[in-house]
Amino acid sequence: MNSKTNNKVLIGTSLALALALAVWSPAQAGSDDTGDGAALTESQMAEHCNAMKAAKLKLREDVKSQDAQLSEQVAKMNLAPVDQKLGLMAALLTTIVDQKIAMDVRRAAGDDGMMHHMARHMQSGQSSMPCCSATKGPETPDVK
DSSP states (O other): OHHHHHHHHHHHHHHHHHHHHHHHOHHHHOOSSOSSSOOOOHHHHHHHHHHHHHHHHHHHHHHHHHHHHHHHHHHHHHHSOHHHHHHHHHHHHHHHHHHHHHHHHHHHHHHHHHHHHHHHHHHHOGGGSTTOGGGSOOOOOOOO
């Protein structure tokens, strides 16, 4: 029973830490103005667009990394003896839930940041939108 309580405390603490890091992360927070309320210059806006795109790409890479880790855990579970499968399945399920909760927090923070970013573009005028690298998809090589 004590082990279950310790696991609950550990998971709760981990989730709280993940939430705090996601909310206060400098990469997600990115200020949209110069500090004195003035609008961003074109170069500052481009820099901000690139930072937003980099954050989106980092999130995508992190998801791929997590998927690879989960695939390894599933393979390990499938190859394990029958008496160990239940414990490995419980660990896998816990990992999946923890990752989903943390990723939902990161995505929500990223969505909020993107909404602020787009609002800044709207304030700057429609001419700033086509230049925004944050709204474009990932670079892919030309297919011939």
